[in-house]
Amino acid sequence: MRVDVWGVRGSIPAPGPTTNRYGGNTPCVSVIDTKGHLCVIDMGTGIVPLGTALLQKSLPVRDDFGAGKGNATVLLSHGHWDHIQGFPFFAPVFIPGTKLSIFGNARTADRVEALLEGQMNPQFSPIYTLKNLGATIRFEGVREHQCFRVSDLEVSSMELPHGETSVLSFQIKEQGKTLIYASDAGYSASGAPDDVVEFYRDADVLIHDSTYTPEEQELRRNRGLSSYLDAAAVAARAGVGKLVLFHYDQDHSDDIVDENVRLCGQELERLGAGRTEVVGAFEGMQIDI
Amino acid sequence: MRVRFWGVRGSFPVPGKQTNRYGGNTSCVEVEIDGHAPIVIDAGTGLRQLGKRLVRNEFLDGKGLVHMLVSHTHWDHIQGLPYFSPLYSEGNELQLYARQPGDTHLGAVLAHQNDGPYFPVPLDSLKARVQFNELLEGQQFDIGDVRVRCTRLNHPWIAMAYRLDYGGKSLVYCSDTAPFRDILLEHEFIATPPTVGGPLDTKHAIKLHMMREKLVDLCQGADFLIYDTQFTPVEYESKPHWGHSTPDDAIAIAREAGAKTLCLFHHAPARTDDQQDEIFATYKHLLRDDNLELLCAAEGMVVDLDKGDA
Numbered sequence: 221m222r223v224d225v226w227g228v229r230g231s232i233p234a235p236g237p238t239t240n241r242y243g244g245n246t247p248c249v250s251v252i253d254t255k256g257h258l259c260v261i262d263m264g265t266g267i268v269p270l271g272t273a274l275l276q277k278s279l280p281v282r283d284d285f286g287a288g289k290g291n292a293t294v295l296l297s298h299g300h301w302d303h304i305q306g307f308p309f310f311a312p313v314f315i316p317g318t319k320l321s322i323f324g325n326a327r328t329a330d331r332v333e334a335l336l337e338g339q340m341n342p343q344f345s346p347i348y349t350l351k352n353l354g355a356t357i358r359f360e361g362v363r364e365h366q367c368f369r370v371s372d373l374e375v376s377s378m379e380l381p382h383g384e385t386s387v388l389s390f391q392i393k394e395q396g397k398t399l400i401y402a403s404d405a406g407y408s409a410s411g412a413p414d415d416v417v418e419f420y421r422d423a424d425v426l427i428h429d430s431t432y433t434p435e436e437q438e439l440r441r442n443r444g445l446s447s448y449l450d451a452a453a454v455a456a457r458a459g460v461g462k463l464v465l466f467h468y469d470q471d472h473s474d475d476i477v478d479e480n481v482r483l484c485g486q487e488l489e490r491l492g493a494g495r496t497e498v499v500g501a502f503e504g505m506q507i508d509i
Numbered sequence: 510m511r512v513r514f515w516g517v518r519g520s521f522p523v524p525g526k527q528t529n530r531y532g533g534n535t536s537c538v539e540v541e542i543d544g545h546a547p548i549v550i551d552a553g554t555g556l557r558q559l560g561k562r563l564v565r566n567e568f569l570d571g572k573g574l575v576h577m578l579v580s581h582t583h584w585d586h587i588q589g590l591p592y593f594s595p596l597y598s599e600g601n602e603l604q605l606y607a608r609q610p611g612d613t614h615l616g617a618v619l620a621h622q623n624d625g626p627y628f629p630v631p632l633d634s635l636k637a638r639v640q641f642n643e644l645l646e647g648q649q650f651d652i653g654d655v656r657v658r659c660t661r662l663n664h665p666w667i668a669m670a671y672r673l674d675y676g677g678k679s680l681v682y683c684s685d686t687a688p689f690r691d692i693l694l695e696h697e698f699i700a701t702p703p704t705v706g707g708p709l710d711t712k713h714a715i716k717l718h719m720m721r722e723k724l725v726d727l728c729q730g731a732d733f734l735i736y737d738t739q740f741t742p743v744e745y746e747s748k749p750h751w752g753h754s755t756p757d758d759a760i761a762i763a764r765e766a767g768a769k770t771l772c773l774f775h776h777a778p779a780r781t782d783d784q785q786d787e788i789f790a791t792y793k794h795l796l797r798d799d800n801l802e803l804l805c806a807a808e809g810m811v812v813d814l815d816k817g818d819a
Contacts, residue, residue: 232554232592235524235533236808244524244533265521268778299626301588308584309521309778326626335626343582343610343618346665346752348698383629443629470557470592503525 221373221394222252222280223425225505227266230404230431230445230467231302238473243503245269246302247403247467249427253394256282257371258292261390261401263307266503271311288317288354293370295362296324297403298387299335307336308345318355323368323375325388329359362388378419380405383444391419397509398423400460403467405429406444412454420458424509427501428455430465433480448484456493463488466501510678510814511541512733516555517806519685519739519753519775520585527781532808534558535585536684536775538735542675545653546574550671550682555808556589564594571600571636576652579607580684581668582618590619591628601637604652608661608669609643611696616641644669647723660723662686663694664752672727678814681728681768684737684775688758689721691749699750721762728766732814735806736762737775741788744777756792763801770802772812 227245234244246264253259258274258281260267274285283290290312297303312318324332333350342348350357362368364379374393379386382404389402400423407413412420420426429446437447448465455463465484468477481500488496499505516522516534523533535553542548549559567573573595580586595601610618616632619641623632632639644650646661646669656674661667663686670683687694691705693713703709709717728734739753756773763771773792776785789805796803804812812818 229524232557232589233522233524233533235522235528235554237529239524240526240529244522265524268521268523300629301591301622301627304627305521305584305588331626338621338627341621342666342696342698343621344584344587346583352698352700385629471561 221254221392221397221399221509223399223507223509224250224252224270224279225501226250226270226503227264227306228466228468228501228503229264229302229470231470233265234470241474241502242468242477242500245503246305248306249401250279251373251392251399252279252281253372255372256280257373258283259370259373259392260292260294262297262303262403263294263305263310264302265306265309267306267310269503271309275311285312285315285318288315290315290318292320294320294322295375295388295390296322296332297389297401298325298382298385300404304336304339308339308347313353313355316354319358320355321358321360323360323362325386326361327363328361332359332361378416380416381408381444382406383442385444389416389419391423398425399509400426402426402428404444405446407446407450407454409441411450412457417454417457420454420460422459424461425464425507426455426458426460426462427464427466429467430480430484431467431469436469448480449487452484452487452491452498455496456488456491459493460496463496463498464501464507465498510673510675510680512680512812512814513539513541514555514806514808514810515539515559516553516589517774517776517808518553518585518778519737520778522554523778530782530807531776531785531805534808535588537589538682540673540680542655545655546576548652548655548673549575549577551580551586551684552577552588552590552593553585554589557592560592560594564598568595568598568601571598573601574604575602576604577606578657578671578682579605580670580682581664581666582607582610583666583685587619587622591623591630596635596637596639599636603637603639604642605639606642606644608667609645614641615643658727660727661720662724663689663717663720665694667695670724670727672731676815679731680733680735680814681731682735683724683728684735685739685752686737686754687749687752688754689717693717694750694752702748702750705746705749725762725766728762728768731766731768733770733772733812734763734766734768735772735774738773739775739777756788760792760796760801768801770804772804772806774806
């Protein structure tokens with residue numbers, strides 16, 4: 221599978237020269253399987269450039285999105301703004317014929333639909349309602365530990381704590397390779413529960429929340445996000461191949477992220493997990509697993 | 510009276526190298542008057558940086574007061590509000606003004622953004638005091654010593670333009686609006702655009718004419734006119750129902766109203782800095798022998814109306 225990163229920022233888009241290298245768009249990652257099916261994880265503003273790339277045919281996807289033949293799966297970790305705010309500006313949704321299956325963090329399909337319908341309300345959006353979009357959209361509510369198949373991908377979900385609410389982490393497997401997406405994970409101060417570590421076990425790539433420095437985490441543990449130390453700890457315990465830091469604080473400049481990535485690497489060494497490689501996710505990053 | 514731009518972009522925020530100079534944050538303008546509480550117009554993502562600056566002052570101690578005029582509640586004009594730091598300190602006060610939404614209360618509309626699945630902190634549990642002031646079209650009121658007037662614009666679900674007068678200087682904020690010629694935009698969803706320059710329903714034509722008259726009246730002799738110029742004329746041709754104008758439309762209003770300086774604003778999200786430079790240069794050249802001064806809004810730009818910057 222091929223993984224492309226389109227948005228890496230938490231909370232709110234952070235434009236400006238200090239975020240040019242890692243990027244200021246909110247979370248969006250795409251996974252293209254060996255059959256060329258497109259699976260999108262989260263719909264932050266990063267989904268806008270993904271939409272542009274699909275219309276420009278610059279990705280190895282099977283379907284012609286520009287011709288209204290696009291078919292994509294979307295996995296939503298949760299409904300906070302930074303994970304859905306790009307949706308009304310994702311170009312393929314305006315093209316009649318496009319098919320989207322959106323799997324969301326809710327008990328029922330209706331709730332996933334209501335989440336996105338509320339975003340299109342005419343008070344807030346000139347689209348007025350999802351019914352005005354060209355795309356045909358199917359919704360699915362995803363429960364914890366649910367397994368389902370997306371084209372050639374085997375997807376499993378796990379609920380992670382996120383402040384007073386929860387988010388879904390996704391495990392995506394194809395041909396013996398595993399990707400984990402764990403944005404907005406916020407464990408207690410004692411670290412990730414054992415079943416979460418097992419869910420991440422031996423993953424080839426773990427895309428993990430790393431919003432804070434340890435100092436910031438001290439003050440903000442109740443917000444339900446991770447520091448790079450939290451990310452290093454869980455990556456070391458789970459023995460993952462590559463840790464990709466993700467969901468950076470909106471106030472962290474590229475230089476701060478550089479430093480956090482370096483210190484995360486040091487922490488992995490200290491934990492005896494030197495084999496685990498650490499990189500900072502950036503817009504335009506491509507990983508072939 | 511100083512005007513400071515914190516966000517100049519329309520539709521959605523656009524980070525990246527291509528927007529470094531004009532800025533990628535959505536609409537937010539601050540009006541600074543010495544000794545007066547700040548007046549903010551619109552709460553796009555630019556508001557977050559303004560909030561960070563304010564909490565260094567009296568807002569840190571929970572003694573801050575900020576006034577906010579909201580043109581309309583489309584996302585790009587309110588999405589910075591949950592990230593506005595002063596709202597998280599006990600004692601601070603936000604006086605928010607916007608058009609009376611019709612079938613519901615303004616507070617209920619804005620609460621939606623902070624609700625359950627979308628955001629972790631509900632609006633009514635914020636520490637600061639937030640008061641919603643609903644406005645009627647044409648209303649006139651005072652914020653301290655600043656006289657405020659408003660009139661409606663031609664935009665889906667309707668937006669408000671504001672005029673601020675203080676110490677003999679005047680500012681008008683006119684975003685978002687379509688020109689007043691091809692389509693009447695109110696509450697109806699328009700799926701397919703009308704032909705630009707095509708025939709118009711008589712009732713609609715009259716309503717648009719009156720709306721335009723009132724806007725020209727609002728802009729009369731304004732020192733500084735900030736105007737939605739998201740489209741080039743070619744882009745407008747296919748999207749007259751989107752509710753945005755071109756620089757030509759803005760120039761026509763500014764000239765008729767005898768405004769002194771016109772400022773291009775609400776730049777299209779896909780517009781690169783170089784393209785924006787080109788648009789600005791084109792219209793600058795067009796107005797080279799004109800009394801009307803032209804500026805192009807960029808994040809961080811400050812215009813001091815008292816020093817004759819505008």
